[in-house]
Amino acid sequence: MHRALAIVERELRRFRRSPMLIVMSMIFPLLQLIVLGYAFGGNVKHLKLAVVDQDHGVPAVRIRELAGAVSAGARTLDIIEYVDPGEALSDLRNGVVNGVLEIPPDFSRRALTDQQPRVALISDNTDTFVSATLAGTVNSLVGAFNAPVTVQRVESVATLDVVEVYPYVPYIQYLLPGSITMSIFMMVMIGGGIIFIDDKARGLHEGYLVTPITKLELVAGFNISGTIKAVLAGAVITVLGSLIAGVPNPLDPIRLLRMLLVISLTSFALISLMFLLMVRVTDPLLPRATFGVLNTVLYFPSGAVYPQAGFPGWMQAIAVVDPFTYAVHAFKSLLLKNTGFGAIGYDLLFLTLFSAIAMTAATALFKRTL
Amino acid sequence: MTAAIEVRDIVKKFGDFTAVDHINFTVQAGEIFGLLGPNGAGKSTLIRMMVTLLPPTSGTVLINGFDVTKQSDDVRRSIGVIPQAMTSDLELSVEENLLIFAKLYGVPRDTRTRLIRELLEAVELTQWADKPVKNLSGGMRRRVEIARGLVHEPRVFFLDEPTTGLDPVSRTAVWTMLQRIKSQRDLTVLITTHYMDEADKLADRIAIVDHGKLVALDTPRALKASIPGRAADTVTLDDVFVHYTGHDLRDALQAPSAMDSPFVMRR
Numbered sequence: 001m002h003r004a005l006a007i008v009e010r011e012l013r014r015f016r017r018s019p020m021l022i023v024m025s026m027i028f029p030l031l032q033l034i035v036l037g038y039a040f041g042g043n044v045k046h047l048k049l050a051v052v053d054q055d056h057g058v059p060a061v062r063i064r065e066l067a068g069a070v071s072a073g074a075r076t077l078d079i080i081e082y083v084d085p086g087e088a089l090s091d092l093r094n095g096v097v098n099g100v101l102e103i104p105p106d107f108s109r110r111a112l113t114d115q116q117p118r119v120a121l122i123s124d125n126t127d128t129f130v131s132a133t134l135a136g137t138v139n140s141l142v143g144a145f146n147a148p149v150t151v152q153r154v155e156s157v158a159t160l161d162v163v164e165v166y167p168y169v170p171y172i173q174y175l176l177p178g179s180i181t182m183s184i185f186m187m188v189m190i191g192g193g194i195i196f197i198d199d200k201a202r203g204l205h206e207g208y209l210v211t212p213i214t215k216l217e218l219v220a221g222f223n224i225s226g227t228i229k230a231v232l233a234g235a236v237i238t239v240l241g242s243l244i245a246g247v248p249n250p251l252d253p254i255r256l257l258r259m260l261l262v263i264s265l266t267s268f269a270l271i272s273l274m275f276l277l278m279v280r281v282t283d284p285l286l287p288r289a290t291f292g293v294l295n296t297v298l299y300f301p302s303g304a305v306y307p308q309a310g311f312p313g314w315m316q317a318i319a320v321v322d323p324f325t326y327a328v329h330a331f332k333s334l335l336l337k338n339t340g341f342g343a344i345g346y347d348l349l350f351l352t353l354f355s356a357i358a359m360t361a362a363t364a365l366f367k368r369t370l
Numbered sequence: 371m372t373a374a375i376e377v378r379d380i381v382k383k384f385g386d387f388t389a390v391d392h393i394n395f396t397v398q399a400g401e402i403f404g405l406l407g408p409n410g411a412g413k414s415t416l417i418r419m420m421v422t423l424l425p426p427t428s429g430t431v432l433i434n435g436f437d438v439t440k441q442s443d444d445v446r447r448s449i450g451v452i453p454q455a456m457t458s459d460l461e462l463s464v465e466e467n468l469l470i471f472a473k474l475y476g477v478p479r480d481t482r483t484r485l486i487r488e489l490l491e492a493v494e495l496t497q498w499a500d501k502p503v504k505n506l507s508g509g510m511r512r513r514v515e516i517a518r519g520l521v522h523e524p525r526v527f528f529l530d531e532p533t534t535g536l537d538p539v540s541r542t543a544v545w546t547m548l549q550r551i552k553s554q555r556d557l558t559v560l561i562t563t564h565y566m567d568e569a570d571k572l573a574d575r576i577a578i579v580d581h582g583k584l585v586a587l588d589t590p591r592a593l594k595a596s597i598p599g600r601a602a603d604t605v606t607l608d609d610v611f612v613h614y615t616g617h618d619l620r621d622a623l624q625a626p627s628a629m630d631s632p633f634v635m636r637r
Contacts, residue, residue, distance in 0.1 A: 006473035013470075014461040017502070203455030207518075210421050210451040211474045212443045370423045 003213040007221025008228070015191065015229055025187035025233045026240070033179040033241055036305065037172025044133040048097040049077045050088040057108025059145075063119060066141045067101065076137050092124060099123040099134040169336055172245045177331030178304025180237050181266060181324050185298065187233040188270045192226040193278050193287040201284050209368065219363045223271050230267035235260060247335055258334050258341065265351040266327040272358035273323065279365045298324045326350045373432070374399040374526050374558035375420065380429035382415050382582075389415040391582035392429070397560060397575075399525075402552065404573030405562040406607075408615050412582040413562045414454060417530050420560070421451045434525055447475065450519035454530040458514050460504035464495050467503060467514055468521050475522035482521075489517040492551050494543075509540025513547060520551065529561040533568065541565070545572060566607035576607075580615040 015021065051067060053060050064079075071077045080097060082088040088100045100122040110117035121138045123131040199205060208218065238259050242250035249255070277294075278287060301308070301315045302324035308316060319325045326347040333339045333347075341348065375397035382390040390412045397403040407413045418424040420431050422442045430437060436444040458467050465486060472482040490496045493513040498506065503514055512532055519527060529548075533541040545568055552559060563569055569576055570590050578586040578593075586593060594605040597613050 002476065003474050006470055009473070010459065010462070010466075010470045013466055014459060017461045202457075203453060204457050204459070206423060206453045206455070207451075207457035207471075208474070209423055210446055210449070210453075211471070212446045212476075213474055214443075369425055370418060 001217070001220075003211070004217040004221040004224065007208075007213070007218060008225040011222070011225030012228060015225075018191075021191050022187070022229070022233055022236070025190055026183050026237050028186060029179040029183040029237055030240065030244070032182065033172060033175050034244065037170070037175045037245065040171050040305075043076075044129060045075045046078050047076060047099065047130060047134055047137075048080060049134065049138075050080050050082045050091060050097040050100045051103070052082045052085045052088050052100060053103045054085070054105045055103050055107040057111075059108045059111035059117065060103045063101075063103055063107075063141070063145055066144055067138075070137060070141060076133065089122065092122060095124070098127075098130050099138075101138060166337060167248065170246070173247055173336060174332075175305065176241045176245045176247065177328045177335060178299065178302065178324075179241055180234055180263070180331055181302070181304065181327045182295075182299060183237040184230045184234040184263065184267050184327075185270050185295065185324070187230040188226060188267065188274045189287065189291050189294070191229045192222070192271050193274045194284070194291075196222065196275075197278055197281055197284050197287050200282060206370070209370070215366050215368050216363055219275065219359065219366055223268065223275060223359060223362075226271035226274070227264065227267045230271060231260070231264050234263035234267060238263065242335070249338075252338075255334055255338060259331070262327065262330045262334065262344070262348070262351075265348060265355070266323070266330075269323045269327075269351045269355045269358070272355045272362060276358045276362040276365070279362050280367070298322055301325070302328045304328045323351060323354050372399050372435075373397065374401070374434060375403070375560060376430075376432040377416075377420070378430040378432075380416070380419060380431055381427045382412075382419060382424065383427045389582050390419070390426075393579070393582075393584045395577055395584060395587055397558060399558050400556065401574045402559045402561065402572055404569040404576040405560060405579060406564075406566070406569055406576055406611060407562075407579035411579045411615075413579050414530055415582075416579065417528055417560070417562060421449060421528050422446055447522070448525050450522070450524035450527045452512075452515050452519050452527075452529040452532050454534070456508075456511055456515065458503045458511055458518065461502060463500050463502055464490070464506070464514050464517075465499040468518055471518045472521045477522050485521055485523070486517075489520055492554070493517045493547055507540070509536050509543060512536060512540070512544055516544070516547065516551070520555075523555070525556065526558045526560065529559065531562055531564065533563065533565060541568070548572075566611060570607040578611065578614045585614045586610070 049067065051064060053064060067077060067079050071079045082091075082100075085100070085102055088097065088102075091097045092100050100120075102120040102122065104118070104120070107117050107119060109115075119138075119142065121135060123134050125131045213221075238256070239250065277290070281287065297318065300306075301311065301319040302322055303319065304324065308319050308325070311319065330344040330347040330351075333343045337343070373396045375395075377393055377395050380390055380393050381388065393416065405413050405416065415424065419426050420433060420438065422438050422445055425439060432438075433445045434448045436448065438445050459470070462470070468486045468489065469482070472486065477485065487496075490499055493516055495510065495513055495517065498510065503511055506514065516529075516532070532548075533544050536544065548559070549572065551557070561569075561573070573590065575587065575589050576593060577584055586596070588596070590607060591602065593610045594607070595602040597605045597609060600609070
């Protein structure tokens with residue numbers, strides 16, 4: 001085993017002289033965390049709603065006043081009055097407004113005679129986020145219009161109380177587990193895969209193959225040193241990312257220790273995967289070309305940015321065998337829910353088995369000769 | 371004298387192509403043995419089989435009595451190798467390169483420290499011990515590799531074109547160093563080279579390989595004397611080389627090398 005440790009020592013000495021490596025492995029995940037976290041985590045505001053009142057009766061005015069209240073308060077809407085519905089529709093198609101609220105000429109008459117008064121929301125559904133927000137807001141507005149003037153002391157209809165078990169989790173915190181996993185992966189690919197193949201192309205491995213080192217010692221040495229580097233990257237981004245994302249008690253020592261275990265297991269699983277993929281590769285172009293592909297195939301199906309329940313079947317199938325899935329789930333449990341190992345037992349088991357299988361296969365495929 | 375290297379009817383085929391074709395020779399302990407041949411003759415393939423980097427298709431190679439296919443680890447423990455490419459770790463210092471290899475060979479800690487110190491003195495790199503190899507010249511890097519190849523006190527030392535790409539002063543320094551080291555140690559040296567003057571001056575015997583076959587094997591003096599129609603003292607080793615391998619250019623296709631990739635850093 002001393003020869004494996006010599007390889008570990010060699011790799012870590014080289015790593016120590018490449019501080020940019022750890023910085024590069026963290027910059028992209030941190031940037032992604034901040035940009036995506038704030039890009040997707042906010043509430044949609046100042047949507048331009050064209051209001052065409054063809055009625056002008058008291059109920060129609062009430063609708064317009066309710067829309068004005070939303071505009072003045074939550075600022076979800078910016079109201080623009082239109083006289084001509086054709087012009088409003090034209091502006092909708094040209095992107096000048098995001099939706100058109102049309103109050104038909106018979107609205108007030110129907111409202112006062114309880115004959116199913118209707119208003120129409122015409123929205124630009126090429127942007128589903130915007131159209132969903134508009135529909136929700138106008139729906140609430142119509143609900144407020146329909147609310148009885150006199151409120152009963154005791155409700156006679158069923159109501160829903162939503163209770164949140166955990167404190168509010170902004171989207172940037174939701175993204176953090178994926179960013180930690182991404183950082184580990186980037187270190188594994190750059191500091192493990194790319195450098196390994198570059199060394200092979202330079203003939204560096206010949207120098208080691210003529211020593212008495214065994215296949216297992218060589219593979220173990222590379223995997224252990226790759227794991228150590230990836231653990232460093234994962235640990236740094238855990239702390240930095242937690243501070244940036246505002247995770248409560250970011251330096252809780254018990255949670256950090258649990259995180260460290262999962263980071264270590266994830267690192268070993270990903271370096272084993274990298275080694276298995278690169279073990280017979282000689283062209284330095286290949287790891288660079290596959291880096292982006294792997295990144296996408298592993299990261300997005302893992303549930304890091306969107307719940308897996310919303311994925312199509314083929315993507316859910318990828319998620320089942322994707323080590324990112326289990327790492328992200330484990331990190332989410334520890335970071336966002338502060339659970340113990342009981343909640344992530346299956347994740348730990350998968351990552352351990354995955355590492356064992358990948359490392360065994362990589363060792364079997366590794367060529368001891370040229 | 372016991373044989374340090376015995377090559378018996380060795381063959382290496384890559385598909386239909388025979389790179390090494392039934393070669394036989396023996397290198398005695400303590401010899402400096404030169405292996406010459408045109409580009410693509412099979413020299414590097416031959417040396418790679420001897421140092422366990424390539425398995426032979428057929429035949430036997432014994433290094434210090436150990437079979438390269440059946441007793442590979444014993445062979446590796448008893449040999450030092452300088453491959454054709456520069457294989458020292460550029461980010462590590464001179465001393466660190468030696469240290470890692472000493473650990474790979476299981477050299478005990480107290481012996482390791484002494485050996486590294488002695489080898490740095492032998493290759494005249496003591497004052498550069500803590501400098502990264504990437505900051506050294508080509509000749510200095512080669513000396514690092516020579517020291518690295520000897521850190522475990524091998525009995526046979528293989529060098530594959532060790533002075534290619536070096537300027538004449540560096541080449542001379544490397545050869546002088548090798549001779550000095552050899553005189554201080556019980557060492558057998560097998561070297562491939564394109565520099566006839568080096569092989570002429572330094573090798574005890576020379577083998578010439580062409581198209582995978584051994585075409586000549588003798589002392590430099592005897593090889594020069596074997597050229598018909600000329601006095602031996604007027605013949606150079608270049609003449610011997612051309613006599614045995616011919617005048618034709620050896621144009622040939624070869625498999626693309628990963629070193630040709632634009633992504634490989636050249637330092």
